[in-house]
Amino acid sequence: MKDEILAHLRYSLGKDAGHASVYDWRMALSLSLRDRMVDPWFRSTQASYEKRVKRVYYLSMEFLIGRLVEDIAANLGLVDEARAAMADLGQDYDLLVKDEPDAALGNGGLGRLAACFMDSLATLGIPAMGYGIRYEHGLFEQDFVEGKQVEKAETWLAQRHAWEFERPEVSYQINFGGHVQHQDGKAKWHPHETVLATAYDTPVIGWQGKWANTLRLWSARPQTEFDLASFNRGDYLAASRSEALARTISRVLYPDDTTETGKELRLKQEYFFTAASLQDLLRRFLSDHDNIRDLPEFAAIQLNDTHPAIAGPELIRILVDRHGLGMVESIELARRCLGYTNHTLLPEALERWPEWLLGRVLPRHLEIIRAIEDSQQGQHPGSPRILDHGNVNMGELAFIMAHKVNGVSALHTDLVKSTVFADLHRIHPTRIVNQTNGITPRRWLHGCNPALSTLITREIGDAWPADLDQLRGLRSLAGDKGFLTEFRAAKRTNKERLSNWVSEHCGVAIDPDAMFDIQIKRIHEYKRQHMNILETIALWNDMHANPTAGWTPRVKIFGGKAAPGYHVAKEIIHLINDVARVINTDPVTRDLLKIVYPPNYNVTMAEMLIPAADLSEQISTAGKEASGTGNMKFALNGALTIGTLDGANVEIREHVGAENFFLFGLTAEEVVERRKHPGYARAAIEQSPRLQKVLAQIAEGRFAPQDPGRYHGLVGNLWDHDHFLVSCDFDSYFDTQRRADEAFKNPATWSAMALHNTANVGWFSSDRTVQGYARDIWHVRSALGATLEQSA
Ligand SMILES: *Cc1c(COP(=O)(O)O)cnc(C)c1O
Numbered sequence: 001m002k003d004e005i006l007a008h009l010r011y012s013l014g015k016d017a018g019h020a021s022v023y024d025w026r027m028a029l030s031l032s033l034r035d036r037m038v039d040p041w042f043r044s045t046q047a048s049y050e051k052r053v054k055r056v057y058y059l060s061m062e063f064l065i066g067r068l069v070e071d072i073a074a075n076l077g078l079v080d081e082a083r084a085a086m087a088d089l090g091q092d093y094d095l096l097v098k099d100e101p102d103a104a105l106g107n108g109g110l111g112r113l114a115a116c117f118m119d120s121l122a123t124l125g126i127p128a129m130g131y132g133i134r135y136e137h138g139l140f141e142q143d144f145v146e147g148k149q150v151e152k153a154e155t156w157l158a159q160r161h162a163w164e165f166e167r168p169e170v171s172y173q174i175n176f177g178g179h180v181q182h183q184d185g186k187a188k189w190h191p192h193e194t195v196l197a198t199a200y201d202t203p204v205i206g207w208q209g210k211w212a213n214t215l216r217l218w219s220a221r222p223q224t225e226f227d228l229a230s231f232n233r234g235d236y237l238a239a240s241r242s243e244a245l246a247r248t249i250s251r252v253l254y255p256d257d258t259t260e261t262g263k264e265l266r267l268k269q270e271y272f273f274t275a276a277s278l279q280d281l282l283r284r285f286l287s288d289h290d291n292i293r294d295l296p297e298f299a300a301i302q303l304n305d306t307h308p309a310i311a312g313p314e315l316i317r318i319l320v321d322r323h324g325l326g327m328v329e330s331i332e333l334a335r336r337c338l339g340y341t342n343h344t345l346l347p348e349a350l351e352r353w354p355e356w357l358l359g360r361v362l363p364r365h366l367e368i369i370r371a372i373e374d375s376q377q378g379q380h381p382g383s384p385r386i387l388d389h390g391n392v393n394m395g396e397l398a399f400i401m402a403h404k405v406n407g408v409s410a411l412h413t414d415l416v417k418s419t420v421f422a423d424l425h426r427i428h429p430t431r432i433v434n435q436t437n438g439i440t441p442r443r444w445l446h447g448c449n450p451a452l453s454t455l456i457t458r459e460i461g462d463a464w465p466a467d468l469d470q471l472r473g474l475r476s477l478a479g480d481k482g483f484l485t486e487f488r489a490a491k492r493t494n495k496e497r498l499s500n501w502v503s504e505h506c507g508v509a510i511d512p513d514a515m516f517d518i519q520i521k522r523i524h525e526y527k528r529q530h531m532n533i534l535e536t537i538a539l540w541n542d543m544h545a546n547p548t549a550g551w552t553p554r555v556k557i558f559g560g561k562a563a564p565g566y567h568v569a570k571e572i573i574h575l576i577n578d579v580a581r582v583i584n585t586d587p588v589t590r591d592l593l594k595i596v597y598p599p600n601y602n603v604t605m606a607e608m609l610i611p612a613a614d615l616s617e618q619i620s621t622a623g624k625e626a627s628g629t630g631n632m633k634f635a636l637n638g639a640l641t642i643g644t645l646d647g648a649n650v651e652i653r654e655h656v657g658a659e660n661f662f663l664f665g666l667t668a669e670e671v672v673e674r675r676k677h678p679g680y681a682r683a684a685i686e687q688s689p690r691l692q693k694v695l696a697q698i699a700e701g702r703f704a705p706q707d708p709g710r711y712h713g714l715v716g717n718l719w720d721h722d723h724f725l726v727s728c729d730f731d732s733y734f735d736t737q738r739r740a741d742e743a744f745k746n747p748a749t750w751s752a753m754a755l756h757n758t759a760n761v762g763w764f765s766s767d768r769t770v771q772g773y774a775r776d777i778w779h780v781r782s783a784l785g786a787t788l789e790q791s792a
Contacts, residue, residue, distance in 0.1 A: 001032060001078070001081050001082065001085040002085040002088050002089060004032040004035065005025075005028045005029055005032045005085055005086075005089065006028070006089070007032075008027070008028040008031040008032050009024060009025070009028040012027070012028070012031050013027055013028060017089065022095060022096060022099045023099060023159060025086070025089070025091050025096055026069070026096040026097075026099045026100060026162075027160065027162050029069065029082060029085075029086065029096055030068075030069055030100075030162030030163065031162060033069065033072050033073055033076065033078065033082070034072075034162065034163055034203070036076050036078065036209070037072065037076070037203045037205045037209075037212055038203070040205060040209050040210065040211065040212045041203040041205070041212035041214075044125075044127070044211050044212050044213065044783075045214075047127075047783055048127040048783060049288070051783060052288065052298070053127050053298075053780070053781075053783050054127075054297060054298050054299065054300060054778070054779070054780045055127045055128060055129065055281075055284075055298065055299060055300070055780070056121065056126060056127065056128035056129070056300045056302065056773075056774075056778050056780055057128070057129050057131060057277065057281050057299060057300065057301045057302065058114065058117060058118070058121075058128060058129070058130045058131065058302050058304065059131050059132075059273070059274060059277055059301060059302065059303055059304060059308040059311060060110075060111070060114040060130065060131070060132050060304035060305075060307075060308070061111075061132065061133065061269070061270065061273070061304070061305070061307035061308065062105060062106030062107060062110055062111030062114060062132065062253070062304075063103070063105050063106055063111055063114045063115050063118070063130065063132050063215065063217075064103075064104060064105065064106030064107070064108070064111030064112040064114070064115055064139075064603060065102075065103035065104075065105065065106075065115045065603070066102050066103065066104075066115070066443070066602070066603030066604055066607070067097070067100045067101075067102055067103075067603070067604055068100065068103070068162075068163055069096070069097050069100050070097055070447055071119075071442065071443055071447055072163075072205060074442065074446060074447055075205045075206060075207055075208070075209060075442060076205060076208075076209045077208060077209065100162075101155075101156040101159070102138075102156065102602045102603055102604050103138065103156055103161075104138035104139040104154060104156065104253075104602055104603070105132065105133070105134075105135050105138050105139075105217075105253060106138075106139065106253070107139055107253070107255065107256070107257035107522065108257050108521065108522045109257075109343075109437075109521075109522075109627075109628065109629050109630070110257070110304065110305060110343050112603065112629060113304070113408075113437055113629060113766075114130065114132070114304055116438065116439050116440040116443075116629070116766040117130075117766055117769070117770055118130050118204045118213065118215055119204065119206070119440040119442060119443065119766070120438070120440055120765075120766040120767045120769070120770040121204075121206075121213055121770055122204045122205055122206030122207075122211050122212055122213045123206035123207040123211070123440075123442070123466055123767060124206070124211075124767060124770060124771065124774075124782050124784070125206065125210060125211040125782040125783050125784030125785075126213075126770065126774055126780055126781070126782055126783070127213065127780070127783050128213045129213060129214050129215075129216055129281070130204070130213070130214070130215040130216065131216055131217075131218070131273060131276075131277035131280075132215070132216075132217050132218070132273060133217060133218055133219075133250050133253075133269060133272070133273045134164075134200050134217035134218060134219040134250055135250060135251070135252060135253045136157050136247075136250060136251050136252070137153050137154050137155065137156075137157075137251060137252045137253065138154045138156050138253055139154060139253055139255060139561070139602070140152060140153060140154055140255050140561070140564070141153070141154050141600050142561045142599045142600045142601070143599050143600070144573075144577060144597075144599050147573075147574050147577030147578050147581070148570070148573070148574050148577075149561070149562055149570050149573050149574075149599075151255070151564050153252075161200075163202045163203070164200045164201060164202045164217075165200065165201045165202075166198075166199075166200055167198065167199040167200065167201055168198060170198065170199035170216075170280070171196050171197065171198045171199070172196065172197045172275070172276045172279045172280065173194050173195075173196060173197075173223065174194065174195050174196070174197050174220075174271070174272050174275050174276060175189065175191030175193070175194050176191055176192065176193040176194070176195075176268060176271070176361055176362070177191055177192030177193050177360065177361060177363070178190045178191040178192035178193075178363065179363055180363050180364045180367060186321070187320070187321055187364060187367065188321075189317075189321070189363065189364040194223045195220050195221065195222060195223060195246040195249060195272070196220070196221050196222070196223050196246070197218040197219070197220060197272060197273070197275075197276035198218065198219050198220075198221055199216050199217070199218060199219075199276075199280070200216070200217050200218075200219060201214050201215070201216050202214070202215040202217070203215075207442055207465055207466045208466070210784060211783070211784055216277075216280070218250065218272065218273050218276045218277070219250050220246055220247055220248070220249035220250040220272060221243075221246055221247060222242050222243045222245075222246035222247070223246070224242065226239060226240070226243060227239045227240075227241075227242065248265065249265070249268055249269055249272050250269070250272070254266055254269075255561075255563055255564055256563040256564075256565065256566070257349075257522055257524075257563065264357060264361060267353060267357065267358065267361055267362075268361060270307050270308060270309075270310055271310050271314070271361070271362060271365075273308070274308040274310050274311045274314060275310075275314050277308075277311075278301075278311060278314055278315055278318065281299055281301070282295075282318065285298055285299060292319065292323050292325070292333075293325075293333065295333065295337055296333065296336035296337050299337050300337065300339065300777070300778035300779070300780055301315075301337045301338050301339070302338075302339045302340075302341065302773070302777070302778070303338065303339065303340045303341065303398055303402070304341055304343075305341060305342070305343045305344075306340070306350070306351045306394035306395055306397075306398045307351070309340070309351070309394045309395075309397050309398040309401070310362070310365060311338060311401075312334055312335075312338060312372065312397060312398070312400075312401030312402075313362075313365040313368040313369055313372065313397075313401075314365065315330075315333075315334040315337065315338075316330045316331055316334050316368050316371075316372070317364055317365065317368055319333060319334065320368075321364070327368075327371050327375070328375060331371070331372060331375055331401075334401060335401055335402065335403050336403055337403075338401055338402045338403065339402050339403065339404045339405070339406070339773075339777045339778070340398040340399060340401075340402035340404075340405045340406075341405075341406050341408065341435075342395070342398075342405060342406070342407055342408070342412075342416050342420070342421075342626075343408060343626050344626055345412070345415055345416070345419060345420055345623070345624070345626065346526065346624065350393070350394070350395045350420070351393075351394035351395065352391040352392065352393055352394065353391065353392045353394065354390060354391060354392075355387060355390050355391060355392055356390070358392050366392075369386055369387065369392060369397065370387065372386065372397070372400060372401065373385065373386045373387055376400050380427045383400075383423070383424070383427055384396050384421075384423045384424055386400065395420065395421070396424070399421055399424050399428075399431070400424070402431070403431070403777075404431060404432075404433055404776065404777040405421070405431050405432045405433070406432070406433050406434060406435045406773075406776075406777065407432065407433075407434050407435075407626070408434075408435065408436065408437045408626050408627040408647075408648075409434070409436045409437065409626065409627035409628075409647045409648040409650070409651060410434055410436060410650060410651055411623075411645070411646065411647060411650050411668065412434075412626040412627055412647060413432060413433070413434035415623060415668065416432055417432050433776050433777065435769055435772045435773055435776070435777070436627065436648055436651055436764075436769065436772075437627040437628075437629050437632070437648060437764075437766075437769060438629075438632065438764050438765050438766035438767070438768055438769035438770075439629050439632045439633055439636070439764060439765070439766055440765070440766050440767075441464070441465050441468045441636065441765050441767075442465055443607070444607075444610070444632075444633045444636060444637070445465075445636050445637060446465045447607070448606075448607035448608070448610065448611055448637075449490075449494065449610075449611035449637055451489075451490035451491075451493040451494060451611070452487075452490040452491075452494075452611065452637065452638065452758070453465075454490075455486055455487065455490050456471070456474065456758075459473065459474060459477065459483070460473040460474065464762075466767070467767075468762035468763075468764075468765035468767065468768075469762040469763065469765075470762065471758060471759050471760070471761070471762040472759060472760070472762060473759075474755060474758060474759035475756070475759045475760070477755065477759075478752045478755050478756060478759070479752070481748070484748060484751045484752060484755065485751075487638065487751055487754070487755055488747060488751045490638075491611075491612070491614070491638060491751075491754070492512060494611040494612040495512040495516055495612045495614075496512045497608070497612065498512075498516070498608060498609065498612035499511070499512045501608060502557075502596050502598070505598055506596050506597075506598050508584060508594060508596050509594075510555045510594050510596065511553060511555070511591070511594075513553065514552075514553035514554055514555045514594070515552055515553065515554045515555070515614045515615060515740070515741070515744045516555050516557060516612055516613050516614045516615070517554050517555065517556050517557065517613075517614065517615040517617065518557040518558075518559075518609055518610075518612075518613040518615065518616060518617065518634070518639070519532050519556075519557070519558055519559075519560075519617035519619070520557070520558070520559035520560055520601055520605070520606060520609055520610075520630065521559075521560050521628075521630050522560050522561060522562075522563075523560045523561065523562040523566075523569040523570075523572055523573055524566075524569060525568055525569070525572075525723070525724045526620050526621050526624035526625065526724050527619070527620050527625070528619050528620060528621060528724060528726055528729075529558065529560070529572050529576065530572045530575070530714070530718075530726060531619060531726045531729065531730060531733060532556070532558070532617055532619065533558075533572070533575055533576050533579055534691065534694050534695075534726065534730065535730070535733055535734055535737060536556050536579065536583070536593070536595060537579060537583075537694045537697065537698070538690050538691070538693070538694050538734055539554070539593065539734075539737070540583050540586070540589060540593055541690075541693065541694070541697075543588075543589045543592045543593055544586065544588050544589055547588050547589060547592065551592050551741070552740075552741035552742075552744045552745060553591060553592050553593070554592070554593055554594075554741075555593075555594045555595075555596065556593070556594070556595045556596070557595075557596050557597070557598075557609065557613075558576055558595070558596070558597040559597065559598060559601035559605060559606075559609065560573075560601050561600075561601060568714070568717075571711065571713070571714050572714070573597075574710070575698070575703065575711060575714065576595070576597050577597060578703040578704050578710075579595060579703050580595035580596070580597060581703075582702070582703050583595055606630075606633070610630075610633050610634055610637050610639070611637045613634050613637065613639035614639055614640065614744065614750075614754075615639060615640055615641075615642055615662075615740055616630075616631060616634030616635065616639040616640065616641045616642070616643075617642060617643075618630070618631040618634075618641050618642070618643035618644070618646070618647075618649050619642065619643060619644055619665070619729075619733065620644060620646045620647070621644070621646070621666075621671060621724040621725050621729075622644045622645050622646045622665060622666055622667050622668040622670070622671050623646065623668030623671050623672070624646065624724070625646045625647035625649075626647055627647045627648040628646075628647040628648050628649065629648075631643065631647070631648060631649055631652055632648065632652065632761060632764040635652055635656060635757040635758070635761045635764070636757075636758060636761050636764065637758070638754040638755065638757055638758045639754065639757065640660065640661065640662060640740070640743075640750075640753055640754060640757060641653075641661050641662065641757075642662040642664065642733075642736055642737065642740060643661070643662070643663065643664075644663075644664065644665040644666075644729070645663065645665070645667050645668065646668065648764070651763075651764075652761060652764070655760045655761055655763055655764075656756050656757045656760045656761060657756055657760070659753070660753040660754075660756040660757060662736050662737075662739060662740050663736070664729065664732040664733050664735070664736035665729040665732055665733065666725060666728060666729060671725060674725060674728055675725075680722075680725075680727070680728060681718060681719060681720065681721065681722035681725075681727040681728070682719055682720070682727075684727035684728045684730070685718070685719060685727050687731075688727075688730060688731050690730075690731070690734060691727065691730045691731070695715050695718060695719070698711045698714070698715050699711065699712060699715045
């Protein structure tokens with residue numbers, strides 16, 4: 001490996017060892033690891049072709065990948081070798097690992113799910129391709145200036161991306177605008193604008209390197225490169241205008257995980273990557289099949305949320321306008337290929353495009369959507385409408401065009417059936433299925449938590465990363481004092497690592513013996529970070545009044561970004577930072593309570609924080625969090641959850657046992673009921689002297705003395721509206737936190753409870769989730785047997 005690295009340094013990077021920078025070494029290491037993926041990758045592709053197997057096409061607007069060096073080295077079983085090679089070369093492997101920028105091509109849970117699925121598909125040997133956009137700028141970088149979020153453009157592609165292969169020959173025309181001409185019963189789309197989608201491929205290698213799939217990301221470029229005539233006339237701007245316009249499409253990731261609708265560029269991004277992906281998969285299919293009607297037997301196309309929902313009309317357009325099939329047959333054929341995953345019930349997050357906008361950007365597709373609507377209304381009179389009040393409802397479109405629609409946790413799927421898609425569910429009672437989300441144990445335990453995974457491997461062997469149910473083998477150790485001590489020591493190691501990092505990066509000293517209480521996720525009112533900070537203030541009040549009452553010392557850790565246009569979320573960030581400044585400098589409580597909020601939460605930060613957590617905050621208003629996957633990562637790493645009966649919390653609690661989970665708050669049904677009573681917030685606050693006091697402190701400017709009115713809006717909203725029922729759940733949350741305090745005082749029982757979490761959440765592996773999709777939606781099988789036969 002050392003020779004390979006040196007060869008890459010010299011021949012790929014053009015550097016000699018004496019002058020190489022950290023970047024050069026990191027690239028050389030990455031390229032040599034990439035080399036090791038190529039043969040298994042080719043073998044897998046070849047096996048898929050020869051066996052003519054059905055493939056999965058996973059269409060996702062986001063892939064929140066994070067760093068790859070360690071992940072790939074681990075999957076290839078090369079971590080020790082890579083480390084040793086770098087040491088021989090006089091380089092610090094850990095420093096190189098840290099030099100890699102996060103591939104942050106996603107906002108949060110949805111994009112991270114797509115990345116976990118890619119890892120599981122490869123590990124399971126399911127022939128699959130992920131399709132997305134190669135954003136030049138991923139999710140913005142967050143900084144705090146005087147406690148306020150400021151956003152900075154992210155520039156992961158400023159350096160070369162080590163893992164990708166550019167495929168200039170894989171390019172497709174993507175059309176926009178113009179008009180449709182109808183003649184002799186045929187439609188012809190005369191577009192106004194055309195850009196090219198060019199492929200960049202990243203191999204995705206599974207555990208132990210047995211199978212590799214492809215993540216194919218599309219980059220937009222102009223069809224005609226450069227207007228030399230304008231340039232020669234001296235009009236330099238005109239010369240590069242069309243180029244700039246085309247490239248804009250894959251320039252930036254929209255930084256809002258809930259309300260991105262209504263923007264023309266966003267619609268173009270969605271159509272851009274969907275249309276390129278469909279052209280690509282059809283080309284592959286037609287290269288060794290001659291009957292387009294066989295497509296559903298060979299292609300399962302999964303839509304990760306409605307972002308690629310235009311796939312339905314686009315596929316129909318190709319079948320009708322290019323292949324001459326009838327409209328009705330094309331709708332049926334397309335439906336047999338498509339599956340749709342719903343990720344949210346929040347009304348503001350359901351995509352709707354103004355009909356005029358969609359018709360302007362995609363005129364032929366609007367006609368086809370009308371045909372889908374007519375066909376649906378013809379077969380099911382009174383069916384919910386796709387076209388409604390001048391809007392195109394992408395949820396209804398995706399539902400009607402999919403043969404299966406899935407929710408992402410048991411509770412969420414029930415709510416999908418009974419709320420957003422209740423009428424469609426009545427018409428199509430077998431279409432909605434559940435596939436509870438999962439996480440890859442390779443990244444979220446084996447990779448991020450060496451202390452714990454070494455201990456686990458010692459006890460139950462090394463097969464668990466590909467068969468996470470084996471963690472059950474740890475259950476019997478919950479009564480083993482010696483083992484629990486080691487289990488606690490692993491956690492302690494991670495907490496020390498985090499303490500050092502926090503002291504270095506946030507300038508706050510925290511005590512590894514305190515309870516590390518962590519809430520990391522996008523900032524959103526439904527996720528209720530504000531309830532957490534209100535509880536923190538209430539706790540501080542009590543501690544300050546009576547510092548010697550035997551408190552459990554706590555460190556409250558927050559992490560997360562707010563969408564740049566989401567005002568309330570930004571106020572919550574500001575409040576947390578303001579409160580932190582006051583509490584962290586209180587000499588009375590200095591050994592009892594600290595708040596830290598490192599900026600720029602991302603996958604890499606998650607990998608450091610989660611293994612160090614004692615308590616995982618999963619406190620969304622019941623009925624609002626579709627699943628959550630952060631909750632699973634924490635439980636797997638031996639944190640206890642304080643949480644509501646929401647999303648996958650419900651199933652986590654069933655798996656780990658009610659006695660190992662701190663439950664509080666209203667249920668989803670009670671939330672709906674409570675909202676019917678006007679003034680519920682005011683009534684709840686008036687019954688809670690503790691909450692009243694906290695709200696009064698904030699309103700009086702206790703945490704922003706130089707700007708006392710800063711949070712009047714936030715506090716007023718809690719009194720008068722409080723749509724997310726912070727007021728109603730506050731006391732129950734506070735009391736449950738105190739139960740957690742009590743439990744934490746006994747390290748032996750706490751560790752046993754934590755172990756019951758790790759040992760019982762094997763079911764939340766994304767391997768299990770992907771197998772569920774393969775069985776219930778895609779009807780595909782592992783092809784691993786095929787490669788094994790071949791390489792034998
Ligand atoms: C897992 C993950 C999420 C999702 O977290 P939730 O708590 O489920 O919202 C978001 N961002 C990153 C970086 C993650 O790793």
